[in-house]
Amino acid sequence: MTTPARHGSETPRLPAFERVRHWQLTRSLESVPVSEVVVERGVRVAMSDGTVLLTDHWVPTTPSPGAPVLLTRTPYGRDxxxxxxxxxxxxxxxxxxxxCRGHFGSEGTFNPFFDETSDGLDCVAxxxxxxxxxGRIHTYGGSYVGMTQWALTPRLPDSVEAMVIGISARSFLRSIIHHRGGFGLETAVAWHVVLGSMEDSAxxxxxxxxxxxxxxxxxxDAIPPTRAVERATGTDTPFFQDWLAHDPDDPWWAPTDFELSPSVVxxxxxxxxxYDLFGHxxxxxFVALRAAGRPVRLVAGPWTHVSPEISRVAIAESLRxxxxxxxxxxxxAVRIRPIGGSSWLSFDAWPPPGHLLTLHPHEDGSLRPDPPARAARVGYHYDPAQPTPMGGGRSLNVWTAGRRDQKVREERDDVLVWTSGPLTRDTLVAGEVEVTVEMASTNPTVxxxxxxxxxxxxxxxxxxADGYxxxxxxxxxxxxxxxxxxHVVTLxxxxxxxxxxxxLRLQVSSGAHPLHLRNPGTDDPVRDFSKLVGSDQQVGLGPASTHVVIPIAEVPGS
Known part of the structure; x- marks a missing residue:
């Protein structure tokens, strides 16, 4: 590969918003600047297929001897x-x-995930x-920029020494799009809104x-869901239609799955x-990589996908x-700031040490440690024409994500609710909640x-927390x-x-619209919306029936 001719260097002048972000990112850092900086903008870097990707090179005028190069590959704009x-x-x-391809002057067409391994390797070369x-490269970034890092791992170059990956995951398929048998409609639509506007003026x-x-x-709300992106943005994309058309077990997804080689991470x-869509x-x-013996640390907090603190934490971790x-x-290995907490807690593993609390729902709406003495059923009707709303949670949509008042959801007839007694002490719930539901339905795919x-x-x-x-x-x-x-639903x-x-309160329902694509009640609940068929659910209560298992962690130093 030949090295393209360089553009001239210039002293960087950050836009006003980036100047504010720079101040926010650096005000609490332990390290201090050691160099002036110039930047070479728009360097033309040829990929192995001839496609040219524009690249900015930020140059310290006094580089630290032997310091790693920091690499980021992004579709969201270099500025x-x-x-x-x-x-x-x-x-x-x-x-x-x-x-990345197809954005901010780079040639080619943006086809999410499919070109990132080859393009990333070409950039490293x-x-x-x-x-x-x-001789040393570190990578950095979050969201899709995290995926461009994971894309390097199937054929990781020896020079890539370490990574910091925020709000991302090794498998877009498993974590977001075809998550646990459904389809992540809201995330797909919200991302297209971002992609469609990111090269516009501020x-x-x-x-x-x-x-x-x-x-x-x-x-x-679009019916059929194939029209969702067009209704939201006015235009459609081939890759959104591909995501709908290809089932999760289709080999088509293989190039987008970076879970296969944990030993080389x-x-x-x-x-x-x-509260991030990739959080679970x-x-x-993290757990899988630790089990494979990889050196990995986890830092987590009460954040949505766009919480500013994520970048501050990631910068500090990268500098370390x-x-x-x-x-x-x-x-x-684990450092967390819990939802509702103000202090950071450190642990050697995930989940943290502690015990499990099992609570059982009763006919009177209570949630108690003792199971009901006799078997019973409670039911609800799900109507896909009036789908149960999501009411917060792990979403890309800034208008709906995160911690939200549940009043509207819990007043609906299609949401079952059980509530515990008051806790007698401050309690750290940390780990993965499991809800076991015994259910009969009039829908073969519920x-x-x-x-x-x-x-x-x-x-x-x-x-x-919630699970689907x-x-x-x-x-x-x-x-x-x-x-x-x-059924066991992990939250x-x-x-x-x-x-x-x-x-504590437990909700059970059959929808979280539009985070998870509504179930139309047809034989193909992702693609067949020719009719909307409601369903009735009956949830079993009893001595060995529906229950929730809640991990209670030991607080360090308590």
Whole structure:
């Protein structure tokens, strides 16, 4: 591969928003700037197929001897990474920021995930040819930029020494799009709104984001769902149609799955949000990599996908690794700030040590440690024409994500609710909640959505964690109540400090619209929306029936 001619260098002038972000990112850092910085913008880097990707090279005028090069590959614009790039370059690191195909002047067509392995390897090879290359590369970034890092791992170059990956996961398929048998409609639509506006002016981007609430809602309501992106943005994309058309077990998805080679993953730090759409899968990645013996640390907090604190934490963690990988990984493997907590807690593993609390729902709406003495059933009707709303949680949509009042959801007839007694002490719930549901349905393919909430002293209910499952009920004839089946719904990794006097609440329903694509009640609930067929669910209560298992963690030093 030849090294393209360089553009001239210039002193970086960050846009106003990036200047504010730079101040926010650096004000609490322990390290200090050691160098002035210049930037070479729009360097043309040729991929192996001839496609040219535009790349910015941030150059410390006084580089730290032997310091790793910092690499980021992004579809979101190189200027939007200016605050981070300047922060690293000021501390003596060469920083390479490359635009993915089809965006911000880079040639080619953006086909999410499919080109990132080959393009990432080509970018690394280009860096290795440069006279300023020190023999070491660290990668950094979150969301899709995290996926461009995972894409390197199937054929990881020896020069890639460490990674910091925020709010992302090794498998987009498993974590988001075809999660547990359903389809992540709201995430797909909200991402298209972002992609469609990110090269607009700052003013137009603000207008788009203000309008995004209505746009994403319109897309989520689209019937059939193949029209969702067009209704939200006015245009469609081939890859959205591909996501709908290909089942999760289709080999078509193989190039997008980076879970296959944990043994070659370099030392890394995962920065996760308990309200982030990738949060559950990211913690699963941490557990799997630890089990494979990889040096990996987890830092997690009460964040949605766009919480500003994520970047501040990720910057600090990256600088620790840049200063010394071995020393950075000598720290405790897990550091969390729980939902409702103000302090950081450190643990040697996930889940933290503690015990399991099992609570059983009763006919009177209570949630108690003792199971009901006799078997009973409670039921509800699910109507896909009036789908059960999501009411917060792990979403990309800034207007709906995160911790939300559950009043509207819990007043609906299609949401079952059980509430515990007041807690007698402050309690750290940390780990993965499991809800076992015994259910009969009139739908052979039924959706289950379970949510754990915290009810405060004023009676307001707030979501803590939730889980979804699309289950097959063999032997059920559509429209007739079938046999009882037993399902386990995992609510994903969470940590919450629940105060004394507050109560826990369990919700069970058959939808969280539009986070999970509504179930139309047809034989193909992802693609066949020719009709909307309601269903009746009967949930079993009893001595060995529906229950929730809640991990209670031991607080360090308590």
């Amino acid at each position: 939007g990474f200016g605050a981070e790039a300047l922060t690293f370059a000021e501390r003596g690191h060469h920083v390479v920021v490359q635009s 280009w860096i290795e040819e440069q006279p300023w290359f020190t 003013v137009r981007q603000v207008r788009t984001q203000l309008a995004a609430r209505g746009a994403v809602a319109r897309g989520g 370099p030392p890394l730090v995962l920065v996760a949000g308990f 899968a990211q913690v699963e990645d 690794q840049l200063a010394g990988v071995e020393a950075a990984h000598a720290e405790p 959706d289950l959505f379970a949510r754990l909430c915290e009810v405060d002293r004023r009676g307001r209910s707030w979501n803590l 499952l699309r289950a097959t009920h063999d032997g059920t004839e559509r429209g007739r109540l079938g046999p009882v089946r037993r 994903g990794a969470m940590a919450a400090q629940v105060r004394r006097g507050h109560r």
